[in-house]
Structures are given as C-alpha cells and as structure tokens.
Amino acid sequence: MPRKVIGYARVNANAQSDLDEQMAQLEVAGATEVLADVQSGMSSDRAGLNRLMNLIATDQADMVLVTRVDRLSRSATQLLQFINLCRDKNVAIKVLEQNLSVL
Numbered sequence: 001m002p003r004k005v006i007g008y009a010r011v012n013a014n015a016q017s018d019l020d021e022q023m024a025q026l027e028v029a030g031a032t033e034v035l036a037d038v039q040s041g042m043s044s045d046r047a048g049l050n051r052l053m054n055l056i057a058t059d060q061a062d063m064v065l066v067t068r069v070d071r072l073s074r075s076a077t078q079l080l081q082f083i084n085l086c087r088d089k090n091v092a093i094k095v096l097e098q099n100l101s102v103l
Helices: 017-028 046-057 077-090
Strands: 005-009 034-039 063-066 094-095 099-100
Touching: 005 017, 005 046, 017 034, 017 046, 017 099, 046 077
Parallel strands: 005 034, 005 063, 063 094
Antiparallel strands: 094 099
C-alpha cells in the first residue's frame, strides 16, 4: 500500500503570498495531499488542521510534512497534543526547513 504523506501549510492573512511557496515545497518533498489554512497559528479551530488531525486519527496518514514547526501551532500545548496524536497513531512528522523528524 502506498504511503499517505500529508503536507500542511499555514499562513496568517497578512502573508498569503507565502502559501504557494509552502505548498510547492511540500509537494516537492513528497506530499500526496496538501492541506492549508490562512489564519493565526494560535487558533486551534482551523479547517485544514482539523482535517489533518481527522486523517491521522482515522489511520489515513503515514507522515505529516510541514515547512516549519510553527506552521502546526504557535502554542506549545497544542503542538504537544498534535505530536502525541501522531505518536499514538505511529505517524511521522517531518519539518523541512529545520531538518527535524519525529516518530
């Protein structure tokens, strides 16, 4: 079965031009699907992030790609919850610009 690699991009409303660049980096890195949000990283109610977490929770993802760790969250608590969900579901996280991987 092919690996399901999900990319996640996020920008705030003032930096929308960066979204296309993030999405391109994620696709080049091997994302089979890219989800995106245009809103603050402090908000946990983001449609793309919620979809990503649902894919992880329902075993439809093997790896999550992001360009930077702050794309997932600017809250340490929210980031830890996301990492724990991935760990519990055996989903790897790869942060491209910071050369960081978590499994």
